[in-house]
Amino acid sequence: MRWCRFQVGNKVSYGLVEGNEVVQVAGSPFGRYRRTGARLPLGSVKLLVPCVPSTFYAAGVNYMDHVMGMAALTGRQAAPPPKADVGYRANNALIAHGEPIIIPRDATQEVQYEGELVVVIGKQAKHLREDEVWNYILGYTIGNDVSERTWQRGDRTLWRAKNADTFKPMGPWIETDADPALMRTTVRLNRRVVADFSTNNMIFGIATYLSVMTKYVTLYPGDVVWMGTDGIPQNMKAGDVVEVDISGIGTLRNPVAAEGA
Amino acid sequence: MRWCRFQVGNKVSYGLVEGNEVVQVAGSPFGRYRRTGARLPLGSVKLLVPCVPSTFYAAGVNYMDHVMGMAALTGRQAAPPPKADVGYRANNALIAHGEPIIIPRDATQEVQYEGELVVVIGKQAKHLREDEVWNYILGYTIGNDVSERTWQRGDRTLWRAKNADTFKPMGPWIETDADPALMRTTVRLNRRVVADFSTNNMIFGIATYLSVMTKYVTLYPGDVVWMGTDGIPQNMKAGDVVEVDISGIGTLRNPVAAEGA
Numbered sequence: 217m218r219w220c221r222f223q224v225g226n227k228v229s230y231g232l233v234e235g236n237e238v239v240q241v242a243g244s245p246f247g248r249y250r251r252t253g254a255r256l257p258l259g260s261v262k263l264l265v266p267c268v269p270s271t272f273y274a275a276g277v278n279y280m281d282h283v284m285g286m287a288a289l290t291g292r293q294a295a296p297p298p299k300a301d302v303g304y305r306a307n308n309a310l311i312a313h314g315e316p317i318i319i320p321r322d323a324t325q326e327v328q329y330e331g332e333l334v335v336v337i338g339k340q341a342k343h344l345r346e347d348e349v350w351n352y353i354l355g356y357t358i359g360n361d362v363s364e365r366t367w368q369r370g371d372r373t374l375w376r377a378k379n380a381d382t383f384k385p386m387g388p389w390i391e392t393d394a395d396p397a398l399m400r401t402t403v404r405l406n407r408r409v410v411a412d413f414s415t416n417n418m419i420f421g422i423a424t425y426l427s428v429m430t431k432y433v434t435l436y437p438g439d440v441v442w443m444g445t446d447g448i449p450q451n452m453k454a455g456d457v458v459e460v461d462i463s464g465i466g467t468l469r470n471p472v473a474a475e476g477a
Numbered sequence: 478m479r480w481c482r483f484q485v486g487n488k489v490s491y492g493l494v495e496g497n498e499v500v501q502v503a504g505s506p507f508g509r510y511r512r513t514g515a516r517l518p519l520g521s522v523k524l525l526v527p528c529v530p531s532t533f534y535a536a537g538v539n540y541m542d543h544v545m546g547m548a549a550l551t552g553r554q555a556a557p558p559p560k561a562d563v564g565y566r567a568n569n570a571l572i573a574h575g576e577p578i579i580i581p582r583d584a585t586q587e588v589q590y591e592g593e594l595v596v597v598i599g600k601q602a603k604h605l606r607e608d609e610v611w612n613y614i615l616g617y618t619i620g621n622d623v624s625e626r627t628w629q630r631g632d633r634t635l636w637r638a639k640n641a642d643t644f645k646p647m648g649p650w651i652e653t654d655a656d657p658a659l660m661r662t663t664v665r666l667n668r669r670v671v672a673d674f675s676t677n678n679m680i681f682g683i684a685t686y687l688s689v690m691t692k693y694v695t696l697y698p699g700d701v702v703w704m705g706t707d708g709i710p711q712n713m714k715a716g717d718v719v720e721v722d723i724s725g726i727g728t729l730r731n732p733v734a735a736e737g738a
Binding site: 268270271276297298299301302303304306307308309320322342371372373375376379380381429431432433434435436 | 568695
């Protein structure tokens with residue numbers, strides 16, 4: 217199933233994407249729901265972020281080529297993470313498929329995409345074994361972990377480097393039937409392929425992360441875990457269009473614009 | 478006004494604390510509301526965390542005595558933050574006044590309190606000048622930024638060190654009429670005073686933080702900003718009771734327990 221969240225007029229609903237249509241649903245994928253009789257053309261609805269997490273987790277550095285490449289670029293020693301310590305991102309930064317990434321007025325030119333697989337939690341979970349993690353996942357969506365690299369290097373935390381408003385595109389929907397082992401992540405900047413990697417080639421996989429996390433934290437339905445990116449991202453500028461494609465899920469597309477005066 | 482959030486049976490409501498009673502309110506302090514005719518004894522209701530933030534911000538290190546004392550303890554050079562870079566905490570860890578702080582099974586004995594002033598945002602805000610920040614604050618509550626110091630030193634992020642389940646007591650209510658300039662924060666461990674400082678003696682004050690933050694992030698009603706702690710905290714163990722008192726707001730009291738096998 218392919219769950220979307222959308223708006224028609226002032227009304228926000230969940231829906232099931234079936235071909236080029238959306239079947240409107242009463243309720244949500246995180247609780248009870250039923251299909252309504254309403255079917256709408258997919259192109260006619262405004263897609264929203266498919267869920268708003270209670271807690272927004274991110275693995276951060278989680279692919280070896282990204283570790284090695286960033287080390288080469290910055291002249292620092294490569295330091296792959298020794299264990300699956302998760303980090304955080306912030307809800308203010310979330311935008312939906314199609315909405316513009318706004319580059320803040322005083323950002324440098326180093327505003328970069330990061331195409332990421334997003335795990336969406338379906339059921340409350342604590343103390344999960346690795347082999348039971350999969351029963352607690354609703355499905356997968358796509359994230360673009362937009363990052364301002366000068367702020368990332370200079371600030372004490374990642375707050376604005378990673379969480380300036382609009383820096384976290386997520387969508388277009390949640391696919392429940394996809395298999396991470398078969399996925400490939402492709403990023404296109406103005407239709408040119410700028411990243412292409414095996415999605416599952418993570419340093420610490422989904423099962424490891426969720427098992428380690430739930431030793432200490434309860435995961436709730438709708439929480440998301442962004443799994444990191446591979447390769448060396450490039451800069452984006454106003455007027456660009458960035459697409460993150462993950463096979464089996466879909467394509468997250470966002471234009472890039474500059475903040476007004 | 479003193480806003481609380483409480484539960485009677487299965488019903489969750491906002492209320493106004495007046496003396497030893499709670500006036501039940503329809504709606505919330507973040508939108509429209511009206512007083513109902515229901516008045517309940519304060520001691521008869523289960524207080525909940527007074528709000529659940531969309532984004533949960535924390536200043537982190539923000540008092541000079543804390544900077545100097547922690548440096549002396551760890552043998553590292555004192556490093557006061559050069560600017561108001563905000564960080565994050567996580568909703569999974571929130572508990573209300575009266576609920577137990579649970580020490581995880583494999584935590585060391587270095588689980589410590591940090592008494593903190595919490596700013597509660599009342600209105601959506603972006604690009605605030607320092608002098609207009611106060612119009613966007615609903616009021617103040619109290620936080621206990623419970624921290625496991627060995628994890629804080631060794632992990633790549635603060636995830637479990639600061640955000641293990643139950644590590645973020647917040648409450649008991651939101652006071653709208655308090656003045657941070659007049660507040661004193663007192664922490665008591667088993668009724669013994671273990672911290673006592675001028676709440677407003679921050680390295681970067683509330684106006685600075687909110688103004689800097691809103692250059693990049695939109696604050697939403699119900700978002701919270703924890704302003705940091707002063708002094709050198711001590712360890713807590715199962716069976717202890719920790720109280721954080723801020724004059725003009727009230728007292729946040731939580732027992733400490735150990736996680737079951």
